Amino acid sequence: MFSRYFFLGTLFLVLVFSTTESYSLPENKSYYIHPDTGLNITQLLSKYGYPFENHIVQTKDGYLLTLHRMPHGRQNISYSGRPAVLLVHGLLSQSTDFVNGGPEKSISYLLADRGYDVWLLNCRGNTHSRRHISLDPDVDKEKFWDFSWHEMGIYDLPNTIDYILNITNQDALFYIGHSQGTTAFFVMASLLPKYNGKIRHMSALAPSALFSNNMDIKFRTLANFRNELQVASVILNIHEFLGHMDLYLNLVKKFCLKGMETYSLCEALYVLGVGYSPTEFNMTLLPVMVSNSPSGFSVKQGFHYLQLFSNGGLFRQYDHGSLINWITYGAPTPPNYNLSNIVAPVTLHYAMKDQLADYKDAEILATLLPNASKRMVPVENFTHLDFLWGNHVKPLIYDYILNEMEKY
Ligand SMILES: *[C@@H]1O[C@H](CO)[C@@H](O)[C@H](O)[C@H]1NC(C)=O
Ligand SMILES: *[C@@H]1O[C@H](CO)[C@@H](O)[C@H](O)[C@H]1NC(C)=O
Ligand SMILES: *[C@@H]1O[C@H](CO)[C@@H](O)[C@H](O)[C@H]1NC(C)=O
Numbered sequence: 072m073f074s075r076y077f078f079l080g081t082l083f084l085v086l087v088f089s090t091t092e093s094y095s096l097p098e099n100k101s102y103y104i105h106p107d108t109g110l111n112i113t114q115l116l117s118k119y120g121y122p123f124e125n126h127i128v129q130t131k132d133g134y135l136l137t138l139h140r141m142p143h144g145r146q147n148i149s150y151s152g153r154p155a156v157l158l159v160h161g162l163l164s165q166s167t168d169f170v171n172g173g174p175e176k177s178i179s180y181l182l183a184d185r186g187y188d189v190w191l192l193n194c195r196g197n198t199h200s201r202r203h204i205s206l207d208p209d210v211d212k213e214k215f216w217d218f219s220w221h222e223m224g225i226y227d228l229p230n231t232i233d234y235i236l237n238i239t240n241q242d243a244l245f246y247i248g249h250s251q252g253t254t255a256f257f258v259m260a261s262l263l264p265k266y267n268g269k270i271r272h273m274s275a276l277a278p279s280a281l282f283s284n285n286m287d288i289k290f291r292t293l294a295n296f297r298n299e300l301q302v303a304s305v306i307l308n309i310h311e312f313l314g315h316m317d318l319y320l321n322l323v324k325k326f327c328l329k330g331m332e333t334y335s336l337c338e339a340l341y342v343l344g345v346g347y348s349p350t351e352f353n354m355t356l357l358p359v360m361v362s363n364s365p366s367g368f369s370v371k372q373g374f375h376y377l378q379l380f381s382n383g384g385l386f387r388q389y390d391h392g393s394l395i396n397w398i399t400y401g402a403p404t405p406p407n408y409n410l411s412n413i414v415a416p417v418t419l420h421y422a423m424k425d426q427l428a429d430y431k432d433a434e435i436l437a438t439l440l441p442n443a444s445k446r447m448v449p450v451e452n453f454t455h456l457d458f459l460w461g462n463h464v465k466p467l468i469y470d471y472i473l474n475e476m477e478k479y
């Protein structure tokens with residue numbers, strides 16, 4: 072019993088802490104801070120000499136999504152007719168995470184320089200897409216935040232894909248998703264099968280649809296306390312979680328720069344959170360990472376994921392409890408997403424030590440998708456965020472993707 076209260080108490084503090092206003096900590100200038108720290112996507116692209124466009128996509132249900140575009144690379148060779156590629160971020164992440172590793176490493180620059188027309192989506196609810204035609208995310212909280220990655224799959228992605236195909240005058244595009252960016256894709260491609268025809272090829276980084284083999288103690292614990300957490304979120308009126316604040320960067324600058332006494336503590340916390348690969352993880356980039364992320368999500372997104380941990384390995388729609396399930400779905404349990412409908416060609420890139428997208432689940436997923444190939448990252452300790460920022464992510468994964476895309 073004690074541990075239960077301890078857990079809930081800690082959670083309460085975290086919730087309260089994460090929703091209070093940010094405060095400023097004094098900066099210590101004597102440590103090395105990466106020069107890209109504090110820059111947003113516009114500033115990063117202009118610093119490195121890449122073109123940038125801002126687009127707004129209005130979804131069928133009224134959300135206003137910010138879609139960033141790099142129409143070409145540093146050289147403006149041929150402007151039109153470049154194949155479009157859509158990049159979709161993971162939970163807590165946003166478009167900047169596909170560029171903040173710098174032009175030598177981040178996938179967006181590599182694609183733009185290879186001749187692609189690069190589009191970076193910000194799914195509903197993140198810092199760039201906290202907008203709706205009639206709902207205010209801070210006032211109409213219950214209505215605005217009433218979505219999970221299911222709605223991203225049935226609205227954000229198809230509406231964005233149609234928007235891009237219309238502007239570029241193309242029939243189909245390439246898709247690259249990381250983590251939740253893959254989950255939403257699988258939702259779309261299973262429920263709206265005609266969108267498979269609008270995908271030339273999909274690269275899934277850390278594919279996240281099945282979770283029954285995930286034995287990570289943190290996520291298992293959260294999944295076990297799902298009901299308590301849900302009650303707590305209702306009582307505390309919390310619908311949005313870990314929205315972006317200056318506080319994150321201030322804390323990193325105060326405690327997590329190389330040479331500081333607290334550096335190893337920061338490293339340990341990071342390792343505990345997302346795993347650690349001695350050859351891939353680069354703490355120098357941490358201030359750049361937290362300059363724009365974490366960038367918020369709806370608690371329903373989190374609960375929908377936690378449901379997948381304990382439903383016997385099914386990828387299925389949101390479980391409202393049997394009564395509301397009857398009303399919503401006409402059955403006591405939610406329907407499964409039919410993975411057999413996903414006929415678009417997919418390549419799953421997964422890693423042995425990924426604490427979120429377990430490799431066993433990725434391998435099962437590969438057998439359930441009719442047109443998928445799988446590729447395990449050939450490095451022992453590769454983890455979930457190394458797909459974005461790992462030191463060797465370019466030679467290990469991105470070069471493979473760039474070559475593979477030329478075949479479609
Ligand atoms: C980045 O910051 C600049 C300067 O504050 C601002 O003009 C620009 O709109 C910002 N870009 C985004 C995508 O928020
Ligand atoms: C690139 O070239 C196209 C046509 O050649 C032109 O319309 C566009 O404005 C150019 N973009 C930049 C950033 O120079
Ligand atoms: C396609 O784009 C044109 C002009 O950019 C716009 O007028 C039209 O409404 C768009 N169609 C769709 C289906 O989005």
Ligand SMILES: *[C@@H]1O[C@H](CO)[C@@H](O)[C@H](O)[C@H]1NC(C)=O
Nearest residue numbers: 264407408409410411412413
């Ligand atoms: C799933 O989709 C496949 C292919 O479209 C179809 O043959 C099968 O009957 C579907 N399964 C269910 C349970 O709807």
Ligand SMILES: *[C@@H]1O[C@H](CO)[C@@H](O)[C@H](O)[C@H]1NC(C)=O
Nearest residue numbers: 270271413414415416441442
């Ligand atoms: C797999 O994708 C390729 C390329 O789009 C397509 O030609 C092929 O028919 C698909 N295969 C299946 C089984 O759907």
Ligand SMILES: *[C@@H]1O[C@H](CO)[C@@H](O)[C@H](O)[C@H]1NC(C)=O
Nearest residue numbers: 347348349350450451452453
């Ligand atoms: C992978 O991590 C383990 C445990 O941290 C470590 O013992 C091992 O040397 C690492 N392997 C590589 C190739 O870095």
Ligand SMILES: *[C@@H]1O[C@H](CO)[C@@H](O)[C@H](O)[C@H]1NC(C)=O
Nearest residue numbers: 105172173353354355356462
């Ligand atoms: C870590 O990142 C910094 C800044 O991006 C870079 O200069 C350094 O080479 C990286 N370290 C490794 C081991 O790749």
